[in-house]
Amino acid sequence: MSLSRIAVLDTNVIVSGALKERSAPAVVIGAALDREIVIVVCPAIVAEYRDVFARPKFAKFRFPPAWFDRLLIDAMHRPDPVLAHPSDAPDPSDLVFLETAREVGACVVTGNTKDFPARVRGRVTVCTPTQYADWLFDPNR
Numbered sequence: 001m002s003l004s005r006i007a008v009l010d011t012n013v014i015v016s017g018a019l020k021e022r023s024a025p026a027v028v029i030g031a032a033l034d035r036e037i038v039i040v041v042c043p044a045i046v047a048e049y050r051d052v053f054a055r056p057k058f059a060k061f062r063f064p065p066a067w068f069d070r071l072l073i074d075a076m077h078r079p080d081p082v083l084a085h086p087s088d089a090p091d092p093s094d095l096v097f098l099e100t101a102r103e104v105g106a107c108v109v110t111g112n113t114k115d116f117p118a119r120v121r122g123r124v125t126v127c128t129p130t131q132y133a134d135w136l137f138d139p140n141r
Contacts, residue, residue: 003107003127006105007109008039009029009110011045012025012111013029013110015053015058016111016129017129018068024129028129031133032074038075039071039074040077040101041072041075041078042077042078049064049068078103080096081099083099090114090117098121107125109128
């Protein structure tokens with residue numbers, strides 16, 4: 001698996017990191033806040049993050065989390081990509097994450113790798129937060 005210190009975080013990673021302080025998603029977000037990795041976003045990704053935070057099921061939580069604005073300030077901001085992938089993706093709304101990663105040579109970190117099957121990911125590396133955190137802190141890397 002070819003990983004990079006540049007990553008695009010799927011929305012589920014942001015939400016999980018906010019809900020579970022000691023989880024692998026929280027470790028990945030912590031690495032971004034410590035500037036050990038660079039997170040890449042585009043307007044469509046930021047809008048999705050904010051839309052998910054506004055869902056009624058998250059009303060009882062303090063969303064967005066306190067670190068969210070800092071994460072966005074530190075992120076590499078890109079324009080929305082041109083979506084050029086097959087429409088047979090399991091979740092076409094996830095293609096913006098894949099195309100953003102492709103444009104900058106980043107990997108996609110997601111809790112739902114099944115939404116990024118090989119037929120749509122091409123050369124973009126897709127991994128789970130646990131795989132990414134393990135790679136980040138592997139002394140033999």
